[in-house]
Amino acid sequence: MSSTPSGEGAAGPFAVELRGITKRFPGVVANHDIDITVAPGTVHAIVGENGAGKSTLMKTLYGMHRPDEGHIRIRGEEVRFHSPSDAIRHGIGMVHQHFMLADNLTVLENVVLGAERRHGIGRRARARIQELSAQYGLGVDPDRLMEELGVGDRQRVEILKVLYRGAETIILDEPTAVLVPQEVDELFDNLRELKREGLTVIFISHKLDEVLSVADEITVIRRGTTVATADPRTTTARELATLMVGGELPVPELRESTVTDHVILSLNGVTVLSSEGRPVVDDVTLDIRRGEIVGIAGVEGNGQSELIEAIMGMRRAASGSIALEGQDITDWPTLRIREAGVGYIPEDRHRHGMLLDSPLWENRILGHQTREPSVRGPWINRSGARADSERIVTEYDVRTPNIDVIADALSGGNQQKFIIGREMSAQPHFLVAAHPTRGVDVGAQSAIWEQLREARAAGLAVLLVSADLDELIGMSDTLHVILRGRLVTEADPNSVTPEQLGSAMTGAGLGGADAHTEGGSGAEGTNGNESEGGA
């Protein structure tokens, strides 16, 4: 790494200056002549459509990419980073969306791992963690086991890890995507505290109302370049959306019930056990009917993933049964379930949704390898899969140079659009949709909601799991809260607020008259295991 002082003197006015940054990938200019300046002690938000170039830019600032053109100054000093450790040495830290923490280690061990030279691994390290935690109001206990912590606490540990390495500027990539409203409020309090202590925060988000509530300045990126700098005090979410996509801000709203009496999927007392034999899905009974979207709200880790995996044949139910159109599918393998007309938008698109190293058109075949247009007779139908991939790219506005690039080269939101296109193309009669619009920009979000609405009107039954409570409330005909593997509360999507739902998700109940408790017991401690705390 090399660094040269700029002509402006050692203490430049900006924490970070990005000047004329251009970054090309084969067939794509991801960033083109980007200019951003970030004042120290501020929160700076970066917004833009999927594939606009936000992550690329942040990875460049964090030393993961080298810009083809342009330069970076940190506190007035021009820098050239060759790796993240160069960036860290210059006080730049990054918290990724997927946490990189080891569950079986303590907070202290996670924080010091890889940074042992700073304060050792013992008393000094613990004291430093306590000091940082107190200074920035993070409330992190160094001796807690990671697996005992909820999502919000884990994120605070990630932030602490970055502070421990001496970060003065912290980059957060879509930090609120996995949080419930209360946790978002806590995170924003944390960010304000960091700011008060003179640190600088840069964060990427698709949630424009949140951006407006916490940012001091907003940069809008469109098609790889900076198109505007907005002042949150004088800008509305609608104006931001227009700057980003030239369109209106979408609202996820269904109404006009299309629910019929015809049961498509029926779960009867389904219980799934963890590897230690503990129920992670606990006696779930539920019907989903033609034309109905059933939403499941829950803090991550309360059994929703396992429930989905049981329905999709990826995990065995220890007891209970699952029926599709009256036929028992409890022990069917995944492929057979898919062939029976079940679509699947997975929670983790990298593990279950895509082969990242394979070209996009081959990903059209994934999970659909026994059906048209992927096959003709016993053979893979290459031209059929290719033609259909082209159609998905056009219809679902997947931004990609062509269908031969590997899936990994697409931005996260564009990967998601492709998966949704693929799953909807098979015209399922039952769809499992886990976080269908996670990481998707406002324009694409409204398109996805519209597609779900249309399919529902045509008779599709949907199980919707989402961390986006507005989406759940807006899209669901029926809405359940899952806590420690049990459906504990049914909320009325026509009247429940995100705050009430968030409260029910943490076990505190809805606090209103719009709900009833399911299974005859209170929301708290339904399986007598209080220690897990809904995390």
Ligand SMILES: Nc1ncnc2c1ncn2[C@@H]1O[C@H](COP(=O)(O)OP(=O)(O)OP(=O)(O)O)[C@@H](O)[C@H]1O
């Ligand atoms: N490693 C790579 N190889 C090739 N192309 C890439 C690579 N990384 C990103 N791109 C392309 O660069 C463009 C910008 O992608 P980037 O991930 O920065 O967008 P983004 O604004 O973060 O999108 P999202 O909101 O969907 O996460 C996209 O067209 C993407 O396909």
